[in-house]
Amino acid sequence: MSCEDDNKDVLNLDADMLKQTSWSGKLIESYNAGKEIHYSDFGIIFHTTNNGQFDLKREMDIEPRITRFEYTVEGKNFFLKEIYPYPSYLFYRL
Numbered sequence: 188m189s190c191e192d193d194n195k196d197v198l199n200l201d202a203d204m205l206k207q208t209s210w211s212g213k214l215i216e217s218y219n220a221g222k223e224i225h226y227s228d229f230g231i232i233f234h235t236t237n238n239g240q241f242d243l244k245r246e247m248d249i250e251p252r253i254t255r256f257e258y259t260v261e262g263k264n265f266f267l268k269e270i271y272p273y274p275s276y277l278f279y280r281l
Contacts, residue, residue, distance in 0.1 A: 211228070
């Protein structure tokens, strides 16, 4: 991706662009009207155009939880199916 055209508001990600990329950041969870805040380290790797893994290490964790997943991108919709440790389905709108 390039930042040459800063006037574009559209983010066009597809599976081919995500392939072999990695992203990291912080997950911030707020409870009890913001009185309790938890911070977690988060990383995601897109190995191919349809699978990858993410890791989540919460404040009290010694080791991160590593989860393999399959995914599809359809327009601005991102669908993720967790494979390990237990199957579940997630949907994100880009």
